[in-house]
Amino acid sequence: VLENLKTGFAVLPRGGRHIPDEVFELFPVLRQMLKRRGGDLSGGQQQQLAIGRALVTRPRLLILDEPTEGIQPSIIKDIQRVIALLRDRGDMAILLVEQYFEFARDLADNYLVMDRGEEVLSGLGADMVEAEVRRYIAV
Template sequence: MDPAVVVSIVAAALTKANGAKATYRIVISQGSQPMLQVENIDLHYGAAQALKKVSLKAETGKVTCLMGRNGVGKTSTLRAVAGQHGISAGKILWDGEDISSLPAHARARKGIAIVPQGREIFPLLSVKENLETGYAPIPRKERFIPDTIFELFPVLKDMLSRRGGDLSGGQQQQLAIARALVTRPKLLVLDEPTEGIQPSIIKDIGRAISWLRDQGTMAIVLVEQYFEFARDLADDYAVMDRGEVVLSGTGADLSETEVRRYLTV
């Protein structure tokens, strides 16, 4: 799916010749500019270099999979994108705008939502309260939980009053994704969402990611070591090793043999 700007003319419904109301949906192509463009970034923790000339892109309506072993720089790349750690070289573009110096809260307001590795839900808050923590970066008039969330993860609707810490690992992962969706993101970043999750919920998460991609309203970056899960979802991919991107391309060109070399220990 090519990136597009979707203009929905709903309030200003036009009147047909016979007086009936009609609504129109206009799709205007905006070329190939990615929503997110990471260009040759370096990142250091003190004197230690964690990233070296890393480049990555994420386009609206597509899933970009970032793969690699533990400790090769995947999470550091996400921290750089989210503004949680500054970069020492290169730049990060958001819809063509350089956001390299923007703090994390300003990037969240622009529409960047992170689902962190390990979920990081609030165990003592209820499911509903956990979802409401996603209100922080959005205007007051948009502070409600979309019905779409319960369509994607129906189990959460029956658990709104239950404490987050009482949910299973898979249910907590669904809650973490749902919390990110409450922010109405333009970029959804998921850091190893299948880690420690039972197979049935992995399938549910995969279906949710596919559905979100197909709506064409957000770009998705999926950090993953589970090859089959990433392969089935990837429109584009990049593989990291020792802080660098060593392979990249489209999902159609993804070679299992080549990628698995960088996933096995």
């Protein structure tokens, strides 16, 4: 896990190469598993590690591609809480690609639904209508 988190150092200047405490505050399980191999973690723990690794780089844009895929419900709630905290902090944009309507609606400031590369719906996250969105997604 530690080695995996350090892969984010490649894009940082030498003086900035440290793992921010925030990563372990957001994902306490990572601190407990620092010496474990990433491949030995559960799917949810691997997803938390992937997000933590991205946060090591201090991004201005965080891209999350289906962060709930294959994850147990309790971990999904943890990931949702972390994404909401990052969103509310306001120092990075978050691009969330997600198939679960409620998860996306609860986190989205704005949304965009595409079908075959074309925009078919967009608006404020709070205004997202499930029946309209479901016409274009397959779970």
